[in-house]
Amino acid sequence: MPSSFFEFLTAAVGQSPLEWAAVLTGFACVWLAARESLWNFPIAIFSCALYVVVYYRAQLYSDSLLQTLFIGLSVYGWYEWLYGGRSKTPLVVTRTRPIEWLVCGLFVAAFTLGFGYYLQRHTDAALPHWDSFTTATSLAAQYLLMRKRLENWWLWIVVDIIYVPILWYKELYPTSALYALYLVLASYGYWQWRKSMKKEELPMKL
Template sequence: MFEQNISSAISASLAAMSLWEVAAVILALAYLLLAMREKISCWYAAFASTAIYLFLFWDVSLLMESALQVFYLIMAVYGWWQWRNHRDRQDNLKIHRWSAKTHGMVIGTTLVLTLLIGYLLERNTSAALPYLDSFTTLGAVVTTYMVTRKVLENWLYWIVVDGASIYLYLDRELYLTAVLFMLYLVLVVIGFFQWLTIYQKEKLEKALISTPAPQTSAAIQ
């Protein structure tokens, strides 16, 4: 009986699903696939998807998620500018890593702000799942910035944020978006290993360039 109710709810949701949600999901997926390949066009897809989700999340009372989309719009422009500005320069923006200290500060600050904002939302608004909504929003803010700066560990952060987001969207009956984030969990793992390979290759090339060539006996004489 329980499974039948779940199946009926999903069927009803799919039947009433907005074409806007379908478009947003397709564009969001395109963004991630392009970002995995370090394609600057990923930011165009991100901007369009975000603009749609801004209204979708507001409609289902996910206030922080809706506010997050405004940040995403800004970061899509910033990310495009960062990648484009460094693309043809000698000091090209490379994939790099943050120190353990930086990660600790970022994670700690995110958790404290999650509790603070979640509490304020719970007391003063009608926001659904205020603490989880706050966590996924703040986590996405940090992780999106990491993508614009090509920080390798952004993919690991996304695993946590996307996993939490799945429950959030299921609760709000945004089933297609929840499925998208399930797919994201697979893609971010692939993305991590792709960027890790690039990072290791660039690190090796840099080490070889900085290593002085051995002098020959003729040069010594």
């Protein structure tokens, strides 16, 4: 047991400095998003650029692709948070509309089946369908986050629960631990955004 623990600790600490940099910036950007800080976007762009390489090396190709998409979405989300409200005002937290749930659900199902099949047949992807599902759900969650929809945190919680064992299986121990922390941050983000939404609704009721 001590030997196994020592081997695990050596493997975790000995991971690429690139992964550790991605882990630390990834944690920072989610914390800032939970606090509704615009700084989450530039830090997210930097973190995602690092994870493009980290996931590609781990043969998680769908997740590597996801990071490139996140970079573009973060630029768009940055603009939306600043000017996406009424009359080019900053966005406020609102609930997800039924049509958005429908579109997100259809997208996740189609992407998981389609891209998962492609990865299974044409690449050496480690977990093609799970990889595709987490990618699709993350994209849906990111879209809702860009529009400041409260329920984006629900989707992140689902994704984080799945990512923890997948990343552990691929021996990306620091990143697996990061996603365990993301679970806590996602719960905190939901609580913080819900409180913010109620503050915005109060003047309207008065």
